[in-house]
Amino acid sequence: MLIKTSRYGPGRVRPSEITPKGVWLNRRELLKRAGFGAAAFAVPWASWPGLAHAGRKLENLVESGWMLDEDLTSLEDITTYNNFYEFGTGKGDPARYSGGFKPLPWSIRVGGECEKPGVIDYEDLIGSYPVEERVYRLRCVEAWSMVVPWAGVQLSEVLRRFQPTSKAKYAAFETVYRPEEMPGQERGFLDWPYVEGLRIDEAMHPLSLLAVGLYGEELPNQNGAPVRLVVPWKYGYKSIKSIVSITFVEEEPPTTWNQQAPHEYGFYSNVNPERSHPRWSQKRERRVGGSLFASKIPTLKFNGYEEEVASLYAGMDLIKHH
Numbered sequence: 001m002l003i004k005t006s007r008y009g010p011g012r013v014r015p016s017e018i019t020p021k022g023v024w025l026n027r028r029e030l031l032k033r034a035g036f037g038a039a040a041f042a043v044p045w046a047s048w049p050g051l052a053h054a055g056r057k058l059e060n061l062v063e064s065g066w067m068l069d070e071d072l073t074s075l076e077d078i079t080t081y082n083n084f085y086e087f088g089t090g091k092g093d094p095a096r097y098s099g100g101f102k103p104l105p106w107s108i109r110v111g112g113e114c115e116k117p118g119v120i121d122y123e124d125l126i127g128s129y130p131v132e133e134r135v136y137r138l139r140c141v142e143a144w145s146m147v148v149p150w151a152g153v154q155l156s157e158v159l160r161r162f163q164p165t166s167k168a169k170y171a172a173f174e175t176v177y178r179p180e181e182m183p184g185q186e187r188g189f190l191d192w193p194y195v196e197g198l199r200i201d202e203a204m205h206p207l208s209l210l211a212v213g214l215y216g217e218e219l220p221n222q223n224g225a226p227v228r229l230v231v232p233w234k235y236g237y238k239s240i241k242s243i244v245s246i247t248f249v250e251e252e253p254p255t256t257w258n259q260q261a262p263h264e265y266g267f268y269s270n271v272n273p274e275r276s277h278p279r280w281s282q283k284r285e286r287r288v289g290g291s292l293f294a295s296k297i298p299t300l301k302f303n304g305y306e307e308e309v310a311s312l313y314a315g316m317d318l319i320k321h322h
């Protein structure tokens, strides 16, 4: 089942190339194309077995130019095959063990090198900025990938409100620390809380998304409720979940996986088939949910967004700065 948008060719569709009605698929249509009938659309997540969080339907979703003409990964696969070590290291652990996590109410502290440090409340976030639906690939360093219909707010729009100063060279992100709700945090899998960082121009790039939902509903716990980052040209682990703070800083901030294994995970972590990882080839990837016998597909440089983001790294050695 392929979404026919041959007019735009394979791969990403650029906003400038589309007429909103031409490519836009409404949610009902998205679900159908992902293999759900119209009936499935009416079933709230609460009644799905094994799903940890029943999300509200997001109102007023805005059409977006950032779509892909690829089969969407099913909601079930997106919500049962996760990396979220706060709930365990197994792919099924986040769906299984995140039921006690209470994402709402929620707010994010924003501070550091900015004129107007403050707090942004979740309801304010989804109420004051356009919440866009964007279909992105999530490419994990472990050589699997998914195609996800995210809903989210462009990160740059939110960051601008706090007026970063000229000293804001990077943005540092932090996941919530709540061992009583996140059983993995009782164990030493990683140094908690999980932290990530972007260079400021990466954070301000229009592709960078603060995701608040998928398939038109609020994020389930296992996918990083209620707010997580999605940076589609970087490996999945840069997309930090359940964010409680964003800090503008002058120096490159520490990142969890880089601290854990510096030679395996660099600060930039751009999807790059040319730069091998000691344990997983980065040349090809397996689509989650596909047949076990399906052949792997080639991994694209910058996950397919070379045209949009390559200029951010002009002159940089991306093997050294991996």
Ligand SMILES: Nc1nc2c(c(=O)[nH]1)N[C@H]1C(S)=C(S)[C@@H](COP(=O)(O)O)O[C@H]1N2
Pocket (backbone or CB within 6 Å): 078, 081, 082, 083, 084, 085, 086, 138, 139, 140, 141, 175, 194, 222, 223, 224, 235, 236, 237, 238, 239, 240, 241, 242
């Ligand atoms: N806080 C936190 N964020 C995280 C992780 C994590 O363990 N903890 N795992 C990362 C990794 S390795 C990947 S591949 C993606 C997976 O996102 P998904 O479960 O929504 O597919 O989340 C990233 N964000």
Ligand SMILES: [Mo]
Pocket (backbone or CB within 6 Å): 083, 139, 140, 141, 142, 235, 236, 237
């Ligand atoms: Mo990952």
